[in-house]
Amino acid sequence: MAASVKILDQMRREPANIRFADLQKICMAFFGKPRQTGSSHMVFKTPWIGDPRINIQDDKGKAKAYQVRQVLLAIEKLESIRHEH
Numbered sequence: 001m002a003a004s005v006k007i008l009d010q011m012r013r014e015p016a017n018i019r020f021a022d023l024q025k026i027c028m029a030f031f032g033k034p035r036q037t038g039s040s041h042m043v044f045k046t047p048w049i050g051d052p053r054i055n056i057q058d059d060k061g062k063a064k065a066y067q068v069r070q071v072l073l074a075i076e077k078l079e080s081i082r083h084e085h
Contacts, residue, residue: 004029008075015068023056023063023071030075046074048081 007022024042027034031044031054044054054074056067 016065018063
């Protein structure tokens with residue numbers, strides 16, 4: 001989990017400089033296996049109502065900055081839900 005903390009710190013500092021493989025690791029750690037793979041997109045399910053998915057896309061080995069920020073927001077939401085229970 002130490003590697004995940006390091007990746008999360010980098011995601012917060014430099015969302016435009018994240019490897020897709022690292023973003024994928026974080027998504028799998030927080031949201032489980034993707035429900036869609038095989039294309040350039042990976043879709044992860046989230047446990048809340050609304051738009052219950054995280055969609056990430058490989059851009060020549062890099063993660064897209066806006067998707068990194070979306071993942072960070074989803075992780076914050078997930079952690080706030082966990083703290084309520």
